[in-house]
Amino acid sequence: MVETRKVLVDRAGGIGIVTLNRPEQRNAIDAETCAQLRAAFDGIEADDSLRIAVLAAKGPVFCAGMDLKAFVNGEAEQILFGPGRLGGFASRVRRKPVIAAVQGAALAGGFEIMLACDMAVAVRGAIFGLPECKRGIVAGAGGAFRLGQLLPRAIANEILLTGAPFDAERAASLGLINRITEGDPLPEALRLARDIAENAPLSISASLDLARCAQDAVSETCWAENDRHLRALIASEDAKEGARAFAERRGARWTGC
Structure with missing residues (x-):
């Protein structure tokens, strides 16, 4: 195993295994984690012996999203707008499929990273x-428009506008996850990955490309609108208040500015 501190990289046959390794911070994404996750997937894409990857996480939480302390400390540009955007992953172009293995919570940017995976x-x-919406910002790592692509409008709007969490059973019923496990999801994710890795690599890549075709046709426009809204919101006073209120465990006092 190669440990890059905040991200671990391993392999099992033709499967790359990338693991978020900030359990004490609920695997929240700061600038350094972005850089390491980006490098991990650069390596997987460049390695012709790897057919597929699994994205997992250490600890009881898959990913809590952007590290709000890093956001307050001035890392927003690197975290949200660096190559591949959040995690160096949310908008990166990939020719190999990625399966998320989710334990605990996948919230905010953590859920968006899961949505950026293929399964x-x-x-x-x-x-x-x-x-x-409870923090004064927007799901700006693709979550807002990806939910709009994947789900009926009313359901996507409910998830986005209430900010309310939902469980794995509902996620499965909505088609957002493939399988539910009773324990550690990594072994089941690896089984699914092995089933895929046994197939022809060019066929895997072509099939994935075609399956994404309809969504990718509008993605460039969506990302441009996404970034316009996100930049305006993270510069707002409400965004700063949302982060402070979250850190101080109190209700936010919104001003609309």
Whole structure:
């Protein structure tokens, strides 16, 4: 195993395994984690012996999203707008499929990273959600428009506008995850990955490309609108208040500015 501190990289046959390794910070994404996650997937894409990857996490939480302390400390540009955007992953172009193995919570940017994967396996009891409206920002790592692509409008709007969390059973019923496990989701994610890795690599790549075709046709426009809204919101006083209120465990006092 190669440890890059905040991100671990391993392999199992033709499967690359990338693991978020900030359990004490609920695997929140800061600038350094972005850089390491980006480098991990650069390596997987460049390695012709790897057919597929699994994205997992250490500790009881898959990913809590952007590290709000890093955001307050001035890392927003690197975290949100660096190559590949959040995690160096949310908008990166990939030719190899990625399966998320989700334990605990995948919230905010953590859920958006899961949505950027091609498939997902989650433990029963996992929690998902996009609480950005509760923080004075927007699900700006693709979550807002990806939910709009994947789900009926009313359901996507409910998830986005209430910010309320939901469980793995509902995620499965909505088609957002493939399988629910009773324990650690990584073994099941690896089983699914092995089933895929046995197939012809050019066929895997072509099939993935075609499956994404309809969504990718509008993605460039969506990302441009996404970034316009996100930049305006993270510069707002409400965004600063949302982060402070979250850190201080109190209700936010919104001003609309």
